[in-house]
Amino acid sequence: MKITNRAERLGRWIEANPIVILTAALLFTLASIHYAQTITMETETETFVDPDSRLYVEFAHLYNDRFGTQSIVVLVEGDSVTSPASLKAMERLTRQMETVEDVLGTVSIAELVMEVEASETGVRRVPESQGRIDEILAGLEGTNPEVISAILPGRSHTIISIDLPSFIPQERIDAVLPVARAAVKMAEFPAGADTIVTGEVALGDEIEREMNTSMGTLLLISGLLMVVALLLVFRHVNLPLLPLPIVFLGIIWTFGTMGFLQVPLTMVSMAAFPILIGLGIDYAIQFQNRIEEEFKKGGSISTAAIDTVTHTAPAVLIALIITGAGFFSLFSSSVPMVRDFGLLCLIGIIMCYLSSVFVGVTIIQQMERGRNDRDHRTGASRKEKASPIGPLVVKAVELVISRWRAILTAATVFAVVGLYADTQVPIETDMNEFIPQDLPPLSQFRHLHDIFGGEDQLNIIVQGDVVDPESLRWMDEFGDYVVESREKVYGARSLATVIKGYNGGVIPQERSEVVAVLDQIPEAVKFQYVDGHDTAQIILEIGDAFNNLGQVGIERLGEEVDRDLIWFGPPSGVSVTQTGEMAVMNTVIGALTTGRIRMTLLGLVLIFIILMLIYRDLVKAVLPVLPMFIVIGWMGGVMYISGMKYNPMTATLGALILGVGSEYAILTMERFYEEKEKTENVMEALFKATGSIGAAIIASGLTTVFGFSALIASPFPMTSSFGTITVLSVIFALFATFTVFPVLLIRLEYWRRTQREMMAKASSFLIMPFRRLKD
Known part of the structure; x- marks a missing residue:
């Protein structure tokens, strides 16, 4: 009752202060645009390992600061890579690059040949004779076979390594790349010695550029798909596209808050924005659907706005809290970019809720009031629109209730089998599989890898x-x-x-x-x-x-x-410590393997505890959790059957299902109990609730599906596979909301009624002897 009274006061304040709300929203938007420009993008080790952990300290200070390097590699291939002209071109290239700031040094076959020439003749130069060069190379292969084989595995391929320290800022590393490309051109390699600039730095630079480009593309595709979804399933309201600008306003506020709080953008968190569009638009749809429903009952738009905030704001807020609990479970991950993803999603759903309850309701109220004034002046009548979705949902619910035993049995069996299958789903361990496979730098990097072999290594630091x-x-x-x-x-x-x-x-x-x-x-x-x-x-x-x-x-x-x-x-x-990039990535993959199960269980426990604190009712606390637990099992089975793999993004799947799916269940449950207060017939309350809210949930669910579908178009395989999985998850969550959830709702209500009747009979039985004695 207190929550309802506070929500009613909020509704009256929103109805009475449109200018204040819109002015504040404008100022907040301008501030958000400013702070959004300060967002940084991170792809470095800090996104994988906690900077406060021992692993990171050993990696950063023992290994990376002292020995860690990133390399710009110039691959030279052809029939004349060891000719005097080629070696002279290498010498010109290395001499120029060694003068560039931040370059630690260069390694090339030309440098080794000139050192031998200098030690034997006193003159440091590239020999003019091919025979002399071959003689020196033969001698080096005998005395330094490891070094020579690493840069000259044959006479048709060699590399020039331009080494940079890993601990300097990424922008300084990236700045050397165009200098190296220009130096390769100026070195004038002869015909028969083709060059390719590749290596870690070149690949990383292209990945970052692709990330920046794909972000805007994903948001655009997501917006276009949602326009289609809203026009398909939300046509029964006036202004069916209004939820879209409302949610994009929330996204702008999210960008601004990210910049203000200095939350970085990573390969994982960049996928949060289509997700937030899918989640946030649900809030806008719920408010708009309810205000239309209240307005159709008669009365003024002001009354409809107040009633909407009174009844819908608390229900959506509870759904938001539960969604937030699902994302909060991501904070238990030891991988920083997974935690950043969770924080970004938390910020985003809060901003989208605020934009919906304040700006969305205000805009609808003002536009409907202006429309009513025009209709009153012109004598036009308001045409009522009815959604065909509500009656279809009611028929579906009637069908599953009549076959509740088969529904629960099938759902439970598939969930249990899926949960077991989920333990057999492999983890993607090749980081190159996370990036677009058609990137030219990746093809060049793999070409280098094919020629010179794998370069993975274990690093042991010796101190003393x-x-x-x-x-x-x-x-x-x-x-x-x-x-x-x-x-x-x-x-x-x-x-x-x-x-x-x-x-x-x-x-x-x-x-x-x-x-x-x-x-x-x-x-x-x-x-x-x-x-x-x-x-x-x-x-x-x-x-x-x-x-x-x-x-x-x-x-x-x-x-x-x-x-x-x-x-x-x-x-x-003398002390020794094993560290290095392999140790870091191995730990990260291990954390993703075990951490995802812990995150899912933590999310389930958090949601149950929060619901118990809110409702103080075991049935209401259990109801939204059970269907989502079943959906998690279904998705585990789907991933196993389809051959999908877990990666840093799909590891958040359990938390995402809990966050998205429980929202649909809570909104349906809230409406059911609202209708149940008006009638003692639970079936009538269920049909009324699902018929009223079904269209809005289907609309929000499909817009969420369409929003997540944009992720499938991402050039990053990690993001694309995440999009596929989340689309299936939302579809399963919607399916469970109108199949498993109604069955659980009715059966638990019947169980509650039976318990009450049994308690009443027991009380009557215990009291009866005392009544007889009194008589």
Whole structure:
């Protein structure tokens, strides 16, 4: 009653203050446009790993700040990649790039050839004779086979690696890319030596550009599809397209709030906006549908607006809270971009609710009032429109109620089987599968991968006196031991490997000799293996691990290496830590594997607790949860049968189903109990409720489906598959709302009535002896 009284006071205030509301909305919109321009886009490690975690600290400060690099790779291929003209072009390219800010160094076959030439002739140059070049390369293949095979696997392909530190801002890394492309052109490679600028930086730059482009495209497609949906199923009201600008106003406010709160945009959260359009438009539809319904009963539009806010605002608010609880469960994820997705969805549904209850109701009220005034002056009569959807929904509900045993049995069996099948759904572990497969930089990156093989690696950071000969011998022996004992480790490189390569294949006996050799090694060669004299790196090469081993295999291999580090421990005073990009991504994938189940269960518990606090009624608390639990089972079965995989976005599926589906159930339940207060016949109340609200729920459900369908058009496979799954989820949620939910509602109401009758009989039985004694 208190909630109803407060909602009525709110309705009267909204009805009396249209100018204040519209002025405030305009100012908030202008502020939102300003702050929206401050939104940043993140694709870096911080979106995968919590910056406060030990994993991130070790990765960022032990590995990334000291050894982490991103590379612009120039692939040179053809018949003359080792010709004097090609090597001279490489030398011109590397000399220019080494003067560019933030470039750590370059690695190329030309640099290695010139170093040998300088050591033997005293002149650092590219030899003019092809025979001399072949002689030097043959010698290098004998003394430094690992280095040579890494950049010259054959005589028709080689790479030039332009290395940049990973810890500098992404915009500075991106700024080097056009300089590198220009330098490749200016280097003038000869005919027979074709060049392709590829690598991590080139691929990342194209991904970010595609993300920016696809965002606007998705919003446009989503809007157009919703226009179609509204014209199809919301024609029974005046201004059927009004919910669309109302929800887009909420989206603008969401952008502004994101910028104000400094919530970043990630590969996952960019898909939230079509989702928010689908969810937010439901609020606008519910308010507009109810105000039309109240107005048709007679009376003024002002009374209709007040009654709408009085009855609909609390029901939609409860639905919003429950939807928010589903998204709040995402905060339990250890993956920051999943938490950002949840926060963005929370902000978005709040903004869309505010735009609907204040701006939407105000605009409808003012436009209908103006229309009534015109009709009164011209003598025109208002034409009533009736939706054919309501009667069809009632017939469907009558049918399922008559076959309630079969409905519940089938729904439960499919849900249980689906929940088991969901545990067998695999996880997508190849991050390249998350991006558009037709991107030219991705094709070039895979071409590079096909030629030079997989480059996955495990990274071990060694801390202590790493230039001590004992430490170097341990690095060398440990690398040999792991390669020999672990068949999935194909090679080991370390500071010891480099020292041996520049010291005739042996490690010096004295520390001073090690330092002398180290001083002679070019920075471009040694920076990846040593930082000062107290930190070094061992690189274990594991090839194309994600494809060959899978997430479970990589995790097991990492655990085996950790055990090897304990058994084959370093010298006294030296510590070791396994970290690197593979450790980070392996942890993220593991979190997505286990975290999605925890998030779903947390969402279910939160929704149940909130409903108990709101209603203080077990039946009302259980009713919206059960159908969505069933839908989650259905979707697990669909994903297994269709061969879909979980990724960072589809891992949020359970929370999304809880958020979207429970809203339909709550709105139907609220209307049922509102009608039940007018009659003792529960079936009559059910048919009246579903007939009245059915059209609005179908309209909002289809607009949500159409909005989510825009995600299917995304060039990002991760987003596209998420769109497919969410469309199916909403369809299942709608289906459950008008099949499983009515059956549960009636059966639980009958159960409640039976319990009351039994309690009444028990009370009467207990009281009867006392009455007899009194008589």
